[in-house]
Amino acid sequence: MPTPSETFSADRLKTATLALALAGLAAGLVLHLAGQPAAARIAWIAGTVPALAALLLEIVGSIRRGEVGLDVLAALSMSSALLFGETLAACIVALMYSGGTLLENIAEGRARREMHTLLSRVPRFALRHRDGQIDRVALDEIAPGDRLLIPQGDVVPVDGTVLSPGAFLDTSALTGESLPQRRAMGGEALSGATNAGEPFDMLATRRAGESTYAGIVRLVEAAQRSKAPMARLADRWSLGFLLVAVAIAAAAWWSAADPVRAVAVLVIATPCPLILAVPVALVAGLSRAAHYGVLVKGAKPLEAMARARSLVLDKTGTLTDGRPRITRIESAGPVTEEELLRLAASLDQVSKHPVAQAVVEAAKSRGIALATPSEARESPGEGVAGTVEGRSVRVGGFSYVHAALEAPGAGPEAPGAGAVVVAVAVDGAAAGHLVMADPLRAGAGAALQALRSEGIARIVLATGDRPDVAARVTDGLGLDAVHAELTPDEKVALVLSERGAGATMMVGDGVNDAPALAAADIGVAMGARGAGASAEAADVVLLVDRIEPLVAGIAIARAARRIALQSVMAGIGLSVIGMIAAALGYLEPVEGALLQEVIDVAVILNALRALRIAPPGVPQEVT
Structure with a gap:
């Protein structure tokens, strides 16, 4: 993964080559109209050489990595045009290519950040x-x-x-x-x-x-290094198109004994529908997804989302809210349930314990007015005792509360797996219990069904929580598998094993999820309250703590990819027709370059339709 400084340098280089190509083209046209063709050719050459030099450096790097992409065809087009004196055509190609690669680089760099939050949390x-x-x-x-x-x-620490x-x-x-x-x-x-x-x-x-946290950081880094790179959609078409273009150019040169015809073929063949249409459609998809609360870190993750077939979900903070909530109030005496909650919450205002704060939040959400406690005494980790409106109140764990009573009461009936029981005593007598748990998010089941309708064939739960808690939460959701008590490295192993079912997406929000998010084909983090480590390791961040926006994100990704493919196929078809016309001598290199510009405009306009994608079943945008 490139560092921010490397990404910035690459952006500056691409911007510079684009500016030089544009300046060279404009200056050459002015000089040509002024009757100075020799000076115009020099200006066009000056506009082409920087883009060609940068392109040749990229080709060398690609060959070292064992890759052959669109860069080769663009280099052939520019160099042959310069070689045979078609300097204007060469400069037009340089302008088109440098503009397309800069646009694609913007798509790749969108929302991409390093692991600063993960490291700063240490x-x-x-x-x-x-x-x-x-x-x-x-x-x-x-x-x-x-x-x-x-x-x-x-x-x-x-x-x-x-x-x-x-x-x-x-x-x-x-x-x-x-x-x-x-x-x-x-x-x-x-x-x-x-x-x-x-x-x-x-x-x-x-x-x-x-220590444990340092080990998780190392797991994330290792997972990112070993993660299989996602090939650009454009590169998957490049080799076949390259062979076709070179074959037509060679045939034109051989049949007409005219190298300029081969140059015209290569100029038209410069695959700007691939270079431009794909990033335009994907960048439009990125922008559209952001409107629905889905921040995708570049074009490659968006492509991968469109191919996702398997989904691995964490439980806490993903399927559940990640915060304890009152699921049941049991009154054991004359105190009503509402009064029981009011007295407990009034006393719990003095405590910073998360469970106590959840009790206070629950009372306030029900519109209950709380009293100011007095003589409050907290036993850290056990409970609070004090006076509320002249009544002696004791709130906390069962043993803490009932140990102070002359007649200890019974515990609640079947509190449930993973539940926490808050006991309450009033005036020296057991008054009841508040049963708290981390329940399933409202709408989670419907969201999972919607994900299946978007092509997710397999949904698996992976959690570090206990098996009984995982079973309770997922009951009735129709998951394909449930895995509990997993360590971070076991989550990574599970994600890798799921790849057999297709491109795998992992959704999580904790530090323990970060290695699995990095290892998945598409890592998705809950960004509103999730850990910074998971947001940095992920490819996609949901800006609200619900999984419903993921449905919209997948739908947008698939629609954007479909529009990109339509643009590519239409553009390549028109380019092939143009190459044949150039091979037969009907188009000169400059005419071919201008024709290619017309094709580019057409496919870009089609690609921009991705800005109007409306995910089915999603009534409004999430901002």
């Missing part, structure tokens, strides 16, 4: 206990055995074990577990997890370069 410094003080040290200075302080909200009485870690980006996990003293704390509770101490057990 902490650069950590807080280390040393000689009774806390020092801020660089990550590379941390050694196994160091005692570290992890503030609330910080990312765990290296793998280690918890030294404090307990810690609450958000591991959703690493494992797919949607709810924060409690780690007791001596429990494992993985690098890349986020401290969702109070500050805690941990003992480093690995150096930064050997």
Whole structure:
């Protein structure tokens, strides 16, 4: 993958060659009209040589990679025109070719970013206990055995074990577990997890370069290096067209003993319908997809989306929302369900725990007015006790709440796989429970059916969550397979194995999904709340945290590719007719170049129809 500076340099070079070709053509025409044909020819040569030189360098690089593309035919056209004195035709071809390649480069570079977010998420410094003080040290200075302080909200810098009485870690980006996990003293704390509770101490057990998060970064880089490159649609047509054009040019030269006829054939043969129509249609498709909330990082991923047949989905943040929500309220006494939620949420306002914040959000979403608590006391990771409007309230885990009651109550009935139970006591008596889970997104099932109607033949779930949770969430969705408790490298292996069913698309949002996104033919990241690592490793980013826009994205990709193919076939057909006319002596090189321009305009106008693609079943744009 080119660096941003390399991409910028390439863009500047292509822009410069286009500008020189345009300037040379214009200057030559002015000089020719002024009655200075010799000077005009020099201007046209000056406009052609830079484009030809840049083209020859690209051809050398392509040959080293074992590739033969459209560049060879364009080079033959320009060099033969210069050789036989058809300098105006050569300059026209140089202008057309440099303009087309610049346009294609813009398509390739659209929305392409490097892995800066992934790398920036890795902490650069950590807080280390040393000689009774806390020092801020660089990550590379941390050694196994160091005692570290992890503030609330910080990312765990290296793998280690918890030294404090307990810690609450958000591991959703690493494992797919949607709810924060409690780690007791001596429990494992993985690098890349986020401290969702109070500050805690941990003992480093690995150096930064050997830790879990660093391993995921290496997996992403390895997957990107090993990923099979997607051939340009234009290049898949190039070799056959090259052979046909050279054969017609050779036949024209041999039959008429006139090399100018061969030049005319090659000028018309310069495959600008391939060079121009394909990137125009695909860039238009990229723009259209963006209107529907689908950011595609270039023309190659858009082409690949059009060929996708297999879909691998992560669960957390993709099929589910990735945040705990109240699925059931159980009142165990005289307190009503609404009052139970109001008292619990009022007290939970003092806590920063993700579950407590979810309770508060649930109450507010129902329009419940919350009271201001007093005398609140929080036991980190366990619960909160305090007073709400003169009533003693206790909210938290079942054992925390019921241990303080004289008559402990029973737990909720069948809370369900992956559910979290929040117990509530009021005035010293068990008042009920709030059952929380990460439910299936509304409309997810319909979206999967729509994806199948767009040609996705196989849909598979790949999650790091537990099998029972995965089974509960996917029940009734009609998935072809469900794989649970997968590590990042196991997700990569699954994606590679799915390639047998066709081009494979992977959808995910966590750091643990990044290697699989990089390895897939098309990686799709949930961009609104997803991890930066997944967005950087992916080829496509959904700008809203729903999979419905992916349906529109695939439909647009297929329509754009279809329009590009129509333009290519029509353009090549007209070019072949023009080549035959030139071979028979009916067209001079300059006339052939102008005819090719007319063909180019026609196919570009057809390619621009991609700007009006309207995905079926998608009523409005997502902005």
